[in-house]
Amino acid sequence: MEFDAAFFAMIALAIFVAVVIYLKLPGRIAAMLDERAEKISKDLDEAKRLREEAQALLAEYERKRKSAEDEAAEIIEAAREEADRLTGEATSSLEALVARRSRAVEEKIAQAETQAIADVRRQSADLAVEAARRVLADQMKDKSEDYVAQAIRDISSKLN
Numbered sequence: 001m002e003f004d005a006a007f008f009a010m011i012a013l014a015i016f017v018a019v020v021i022y023l024k025l026p027g028r029i030a031a032m033l034d035e036r037a038e039k040i041s042k043d044l045d046e047a048k049r050l051r052e053e054a055q056a057l058l059a060e061y062e063r064k065r066k067s068a069e070d071e072a073a074e075i076i077e078a079a080r081e082e083a084d085r086l087t088g089e090a091t092s093s094l095e096a097l098v099a100r101r102s103r104a105v106e107e108k109i110a111q112a113e114t115q116a117i118a119d120v121r122r123q124s125a126d127l128a129v130e131a132a133r134r135v136l137a138d139q140m141k142d143k144s145e146d147y148v149a150q151a152i153r154d155i156s157s158k159l160n
Helices: 005-022 025-102 106-139 145-159
Strands: none
Touching (some): 005 025, 025 106, 025 145, 106 145
16 A cells, blocks of 8 residues: 555644644634723723713813813903093093193193193003903913904004
8 A cells, every 4th residue: 555645644644633723723723812802892892981081081171272262252342341431531531630720721721632632542541451461461472462462453443
């Protein structure tokens, strides 16, 4: 009886399969794959949890940003109203001064009126700008430097 290469290959394959079964390699491989799948599942759960935390933080920071913008708008509006009020008070006091002095000397009143209007407006503008700058600077520390500078320029240009 002649043994050819196919017969020896068959015998070697049978021995290999027997060794694999004897050493329980399929079970070990399955356990390793199950362990790996469980680790991947845990990693995915952790990634999902981290993503949800990040979304919650993003939503919270968006709410804070919106709140800060709303507060800045309110502060700017309050500063404008205060500037208008100060201008109104200054105008009223100037009119009273002009009325009293008009009875005395017409030439002096014309000079005093021009000077008083300029002084009152300049002081009103300076006070309003300084008040707005202080209020806005205290309330808006981070991104508000541009907003404050623009608001001060707006108020200053409207009052002068």
